[in-house]
Amino acid sequence: MSSENGHPEPAPPQGEQLALIRETVRKAKKPRAKPRTWRGAALAKELPVAKVLVDKGPVHLDKLWDYAVPAELDADARPGARVRVRFGAGTRNVRDGRREGGGLLDGFIVERVPESDYQGPLAAIAQVLSPEPVLGPRLFALCRSVADRYAGSLADVLQLAVPPRHARIEGEPSGPLLPPPDAPDPGGWARYPTGPGYLEAVARGESPRAVWTALPGPQWADELARAAAAALASRRGALVVVPDGRAAARVDAALTALLGPGRHVLLTADTGPEERYRRWLAVNRGAVRAVVGTRAAMFAPVRDLGFVAIWDDADSSHAEQHAPQPHAREVLLLRAAQEKAAFLLGAFGCSVEAAQLVRTGWALPLAADRARVRAAAPLVRTVGDGDLARDEAARAARLPSLAWQVAREGLRHGPVLVQVPRRGYVPRLACERCREPARCGRCAGPLEARGGDGALHCGWCGVEAVNWHCPECAGSRLRAQVVGARRTAEELGRAFPAVPVRTSGRDHVLDTVPGTPALVVATPGAEPVAEGGYAAALLLDGWALLGLPDLRAGEEALRRWLAASALVRGQAAGGTVVVVAEPTLRPVQALVRWDPEGHAVRELAERAELGFPPVSRMAAVSGPPEAVAEFLAAAELPEGADVLGPVPVPPPAAGRPRRPGDPPPGEHWERALVRVRPGQGAALAAALRTAQAVRLARRDGEPVRLRMDPPDIG
Structure with missing residues (x-):
């Protein structure tokens, strides 16, 4: 037996060893009970137990539950199908057998197994809403990874990944899969020294990863379309995510002009729920292998995915506003790693996260030479x-x-x-003489003037800045415009x-x-x-x-x-x-x-020096002051975690709609930031998720709101 750091742990005393052996033998000899239903209905002869993910959002109920499969539902109760199950009396969790909730709830069958670990009677699946397998193994694994990364509930992620059902659409055929097209010529990619090579590698079935700084002009849409067409030529699927409907329409038109109709679908909110579900089903069934869409398309179940791309990843539209608020860039990075697909992050600029991908060697830069940049800009x-x-x-x-x-x-x-x-x-404060932003001496957060006395406080940790002077020019006067x-x-x-x-x-x-x-x-x-x-x-x-x-x-x-x-x-x-x-x-x-890469590299160096994302991982905890304090005290944060704040959360401005993270009308909220060193992000998410689950299960105090990797930490 060894510990996490690789050093051997001391063996337990001999008495404890004998007790452990007896307990292991007792559990091994315990016979497994056959699944039974409440009403004693006949069960499916093969694989009579279904592991069901119940569509119930709280984190503490984020588990798989065992249900018996009646014989009459055997054919339709496929893995990935939507079902209705009774969640309450007679239903027990696969781990500890406790009863939870009540009533009929929707869910998804994750898998069918021959027997259950639970020894008592199992509730039967009440209804198969649709035999259509909408939750495949790859999509389930992706949603599980996203939920873990963002300290959220798997059920919440599935609500983002699987669109609502429209029964009439499921009866329509999706059409045959068209044969793969020929590999496209480089087109606009010839303007970049490594562009044709990247395109050829994708067409050969390889998985190159690149951060692409696009030249000015409208050619970017055609270049994205050619990269997607190269993936189709390799008999693989392609997924392109853009920030808005206008950009999606441009890539859609470019793909249609390049390959003709029928080889890809456009997934945006403008298409309407029924048409969107029709197109999503065509992708899920494998009739279409290429998708262009906005944020929600990041979960599109493309078969044999070989290429993922995101355009303008720093656009705020890529950040989902519904729990657990994943970012399209991070979801596509997970997909590229899990499915071994080519990856392309493109923009006219360069985000700090993109510079981080290049700095770590995970992706290579793809840009034009300076002479061509000067001519095009x-x-x-x-x-x-x-x-x-x-x-x-x-x-x-x-x-x-x-x-x-x-x-x-x-x-x-x-x-x-x-x-x-x-x-x-609302601009931040800056030095009147040299325009350097005014920052806190403790955590480098932005300074704000609060109250009528004009005292300066940090917007992150809340510490008052007394006798502030600019570190660049020693000026003491501030300006705001x-x-x-x-x-x-x-x-x-x-x-x-x-x-x-x-x-x-x-x-x-x-x-x-x-x-x-x-x-x-x-x-x-x-x-x-x-x-x-x-x-x-x-x-x-x-x-x-x-x-x-x-x-x-x-x-x-x-x-x-x-x-x-x-x-x-x-x-x-x-x-x-x-x-x-x-x-x-x-x-x-x-x-x-016209040097966005240089700007991003310098910004990244400053973030690394100060310990800010994306070099570190950060989480925001917001809610009533007592609830935030209790939550942070109960959470087993990773060693060395730095808690900044809490500070008051300002109410939404007049006329602006309320967004996730805004306090309810009339309530006073605070927010604390938790920062950890590189490599501790998963541990931080797990600790916060566990603390949230315990708090919800015990119904201790008011709930708090979590967000991993908040886009605005100012």
Whole structure:
């Protein structure tokens, strides 16, 4: 017998050894009882016991339960089928035989076995809702891994992975599987030195893994389609996940143009529940081997999966809002590892998580050489705070003279994009002299001014910052800037009265605009594609993005700027971008040089030095103050775990819908962050999951809310 660290453990005393041997022999000789039903109904002759996952969310009920299979349901009670079972009197858990709950509940048969470990009578499956095997072994294993990683319930993950049933759709045939296509030619991948080699490796049935920094322009959709087609050519399946319906439509059109109809399906919320279930069934039955979709498609049951790809992984749309809130990137990483599939993470920028994959050697970089990047990217010019202070035009119309000149010149040749941050951004505090973000001396969290006295407190650990001074320039004065943008379109309309002004935002998002001269005012993420590309772009109010009170503020600002600038014509074609932000800041310099990889590498180095994700793993625990304190005291956290906080959780802003993690109306919540060293993430998730299960089983106090790897820890 050996311990976890490999050293032998001391043997128990001789008396204890004899007692242990007797107990082992007694258990081995204990006869297994045959499964019986409540009503004594005849059972299936072969494999009369079904292990059922009951669709009941709490973590403490996240187990497999044994049920007897009546003879009349034998043919339909297949592994993966949906069933209804009585969960209560006469039903016992496969581990300890305790009675739980009551009433009829939905569930899934995970497997059929010849006998049960439980010795008493088993409840019978009440009904087979559908013999369609919607929960296959690979999907079950994936959901189990996701639940474990995010300290959640398997039933909650299955609700995300398996769509609701539509009985009429199940009776429809899904059609035959088309023969594999020929391997595609490199197309746009020829612009990258290692691009054709990656495509050829996928077509040969290999599993290369790459982090792809895409060149500016609209070709990314065709390049993703060619990579998926290469997987189909190797007689394997392909899965592409994108952040929104507009991006999905572009990849869908590219795949259709490349391979024709019938070889792939589009899975988005816009298709409607019935049509979505029809397409999901076609994938589950193996009639279609390629899927393009938004976040929920990360669980699509593609047969013989050989290629997974995610586009723009740093987009917040990839983070699921329902428990246990998995991220599409992490789910696809699990799938690539479990099913030995090729992996591709692509974007115009580079997230810190992507840089981490390259740094650890798990994936290789795939990018164009600098000469091609400079030719494809537009010219980027900056307007800093000092320029704005001296600029009469900027003070009068919030449009600097340089931006005015670039917009006027661009309108002679085509449309001009104006990116304006959404209203409601609350910037963090920064040094007034050098603009360095103000951070806590204990944990490097963002400082906030609370209450009427203006005292500074850390937004993570809650410690008050007394006599704060900037570590960069020793300045002691802070600044905060809140910029509203609701009248930008009207101001531009007055500035350019003869030019049409179009808007694209949350209420009305444009997909495309013609290539004729016009001003297109869009919020980040809602920029339409212009025919032939934009002649110029103005990125206004940069501090509203850079001032977000979050660790990812600079990374997110650069990502949004790159996404907008990538829609502008290249420098050779006269494309110009003006960004209104302090030129000396790292994200602005990365945009000017078009160097997202370098920015991500430097951000990752800082995270590693401070012990922040993705180098470390982190969890957020939120709820009423007493409940959070009791939960953290009861959880057996890994050795060396660092608890930051708790700090108050602010209520949702007026007019903003309540999101997971927001306190209920009228309640005071606190949040604590738990940080562990690299390699301890699984132990942290297991400890939090166990503590939550014990708390729910005992009904001790008010519940708390857990989230592993919270995207916003500011």
